[in-house]
Amino acid sequence: MRDKLRVFVTGATGGMGFESLKQMMEDKDLYDITVLARDSEKNHKLLSDYKNCSNLRIYWGDLLNEEDVYKCVQDADIVLHIAAFVSPQADYYPDKAMKNNLGSTVNIINAIKKCGRQDEVRFVYIGTVAETGDRMPPIHWGRVGDPIKPSMFDYYAVSKVAAERAVIESGLKYWVSLRQTGIIGPAMSKIRDGIMFHNCFDNVLEYVSDRDSGRAMRNLCKYTAEHTLDDSFWGHIYNIGGGESCRASCYDLYKNMYGKMGLTKLEYILEPKAQATRNFHGQYYLDSDKLEDYLHFRQDSMEYCYDSFIKELGPTAGVAKFITKLPGGQKIMGTAMKNMFDKLAYTEHGTKRFIKENMEDHIEAYWGSRKAWEEIPESIKDMKHYTDWDEVILRDHGYDESKPESQLDIADMSGAAEFRGGKLLSENMTTGDWKSKLKFQCAFGHEFEASPRLVLEGGHWCPECERKSWNYGKRAQVDPFFAQVWNPLHEKDELREYPKVVSELDI
Numbered sequence: 001m002r003d004k005l006r007v008f009v010t011g012a013t014g015g016m017g018f019e020s021l022k023q024m025m026e027d028k029d030l031y032d033i034t035v036l037a038r039d040s041e042k043n044h045k046l047l048s049d050y051k052n053c054s055n056l057r058i059y060w061g062d063l064l065n066e067e068d069v070y071k072c073v074q075d076a077d078i079v080l081h082i083a084a085f086v087s088p089q090a091d092y093y094p095d096k097a098m099k100n101n102l103g104s105t106v107n108i109i110n111a112i113k114k115c116g117r118q119d120e121v122r123f124v125y126i127g128t129v130a131e132t133g134d135r136m137p138p139i140h141w142g143r144v145g146d147p148i149k150p151s152m153f154d155y156y157a158v159s160k161v162a163a164e165r166a167v168i169e170s171g172l173k174y175w176v177s178l179r180q181t182g183i184i185g186p187a188m189s190k191i192r193d194g195i196m197f198h199n200c201f202d203n204v205l206e207y208v209s210d211r212d213s214g215r216a217m218r219n220l221c222k223y224t225a226e227h228t229l230d231d232s233f234w235g236h237i238y239n240i241g242g243g244e245s246c247r248a249s250c251y252d253l254y255k256n257m258y259g260k261m262g263l264t265k266l267e268y269i270l271e272p273k274a275q276a277t278r279n280f281h282g283q284y285y286l287d288s289d290k291l292e293d294y295l296h297f298r299q300d301s302m303e304y305c306y307d308s309f310i311k312e313l314g315p316t317a318g319v320a321k322f323i324t325k326l327p328g329g330q331k332i333m334g335t336a337m338k339n340m341f342d343k344l345a346y347t348e349h350g351t352k353r354f355i356k357e358n359m360e361d362h363i364e365a366y367w368g369s370r371k372a373w374e375e376i377p378e379s380i381k382d383m384k385h386y387t388d389w390d391e392v393i394l395r396d397h398g399y400d401e402s403k404p405e406s407q408l409d410i411a412d413m414s415g416a417a418e419f420r421g422g423k424l425l426s427e428n429m430t431t432g433d434w435k436s437k438l439k440f441q442c443a444f445g446h447e448f449e450a451s452p453r454l455v456l457e458g459g460h461w462c463p464e465c466e467r468k469s470w471n472y473g474k475r476a477q478v479d480p481f482f483a484q485v486w487n488p489l490h491e492k493d494e495l496r497e498y499p500k501v502v503s504e505l506d507i
Contacts, residue, residue: 005031005225008076009217010063010104011083012036013043015187016126016180019214020082021050027218028055030225036061036072063104066111073111078122078224080217081108087130088193090156091349094502101159102166102507109170119173122234124220127164127179128281129205129239130157132459132485135283137386139393139488140204142283144179144237146395147482148459151279152365152470152498161466162504168237168454169437177237177458178216178291182282184246184305185210189312194350196341198280198366201251201272202386205282206241209300216240216297223295233294235435237457241288245301250282251385256302257309261317261333262324268334270380273373274345274352276366278489286392364496395484399456406432413438413452420461421479443478467503 007024011017012035024033032055037043039060050056061068063083073079083104090097105125112121133149135142150157164177182188182205223229248256254270263269292298310317323329345352354362355373367373377383398419399412410429417424421443429438434457437449442462454460461482465471473495476486 004029005221006034006075006077007031007221008034008036008072008079010036010079010081010108013038013046014083015185015210016183016213016217017080017082018046019210020080020217021214023214023218024221025050025053025056027222027225028053031055031221032057034059034072034076036063036068038062063107064100066107069104069107070111070114073108073121074115076121078124078221079108079112080124080126080221081105082126082217084126084128084160085156087154087156088191088195088349090159091153091195094155094158095506097155098159098162098502098504099507101156102163102504105163105166106507109166109172112172118171121172122174122224123167123170123172123176124217125164125167125175125177127177127237128157128160129179129181129283130154130281131161131164131179132283133157133281134279134489135281135485136200136278136489137202137204138388138391139395139485140283140389141286141392142395143285143287144239145397145457145459147485148461148466149472149482149485150470151281153279153362154281155500155502157281158466158500158502161460164237164458165454165460165463166504168458168460169451174234176234178240179237180208180213180240181205181242181285182207183210183213184208184242184300184302184308186308186312188305189309192344194344194347194353197274197345197351198276198349199250199282200277200280201249201254201270201275201380201383202277203250203280203282204247204284204389205250206239206243206285206288207246207248207302207305208240208242208298209246209304211304212242212297212300213240215299216291216295219295219297229294235453238291238294239285239288240291241285242300243288243292243298247284248302249385249389253302253305256306260306260310261313261320263320263330263334263337264324265330265334267380268331269338269341271338271342272376272380272383273355273378274342276351277372277376278368279365284389286394361496361498364494365498368491368494393488396481397456398481405434408432408434408452408456413455416456417441420455420481421475422462443475463504467500467505469500470498473497 012021034057036059085100133151184207398416409431414424425439434453446464476483
């Protein structure tokens, strides 16, 4: 590795990517940076302050163009692959989500191999909490290794699952997958889409700020340049989370955000029947401290989220605070905001549209049934919220996790396969080998190959089941491992299969 590290950053014009770039530019003596950005007026304007910096090289191109990617990868020591086509846009264009998120990842992996540097280049892939999907109470605490379970209709998550699988099975010596959580900051405050009604009131997330996310990327590169990042960091999956100070339920998030503008009577703005009761990703992390111990990036709390919300409102925040102090002011302000948001609930991915047009598959996915939706109280005052947030129900991963990795053997893998409703078809395995692929069969008879790292640490399983449909009810009947994240939230007769319109085979 050179004395001065060379870092290739994708997604440098996005929220997390730009924050990473800004912070990394302060370490001019440690590394040179290359970014690949689309040649657009918006991106030129965003990067204009950096165009003449001696330690930054800007390529105008496309991550889906193999030549553009190769030019940026060929001299890189570290690749920070932050770029992604994210929700809510990904919900409208599933094909584009898969093409961009998986296609860009495969192009980078192939470019590293084409350079003959698969044992040198460090590849940092940014995954997502959406890969593990709906983890509503009481199974709201999770960790890496829990079942992969993208929520129904979440094609962003579907594409990221496929891309993460490609990274883990890439054969690169130095890779890491960092599953990003909900990012708090200005960008979150600007979301105006029907997806805002998908996040259930009792859903939880362990958020992280855009600033802390950028700090994590900066420190990863800084510690690598200074040779202080232990090699044990590589070859694993981690959850990115802000820790205890960044944990909040959706209801508490709204309560605090609107409370900042003096709106404390939430019955004027929040409508229970407009909000989904399940099928949205989120969880508190049991293991996010692992990444913090390596990268030391946490500084912000949820207060940063609420402050960003008020800042985004601008002068409106002051007006709102004045109005809500007047007699009847809360009703006036709340009703005005509710009417504004109500329009979004009838848009393409809005929950009220699902009900109005009797979209049975969406109604079942987001509420369980029309009857369940009808039983939701009209007023938020009549809702009973979950309170046992500290109760942890640990998912069994189907093998002895107390054993050192070096002792993992074929009996462990055979037992893990059986716990997933399948079987291990391979007859031999090198003890302690987490990288080499083994042959498995799932409960539905599909045969596939996967490494122990992908299955045990990643929580992935059969790619054929993953690519074909959301068939979770029937899978839970035959897969005890998966049943742990399905049965607590669903009735036994919920067996609808939701076909997927795109898979990694389409790329």
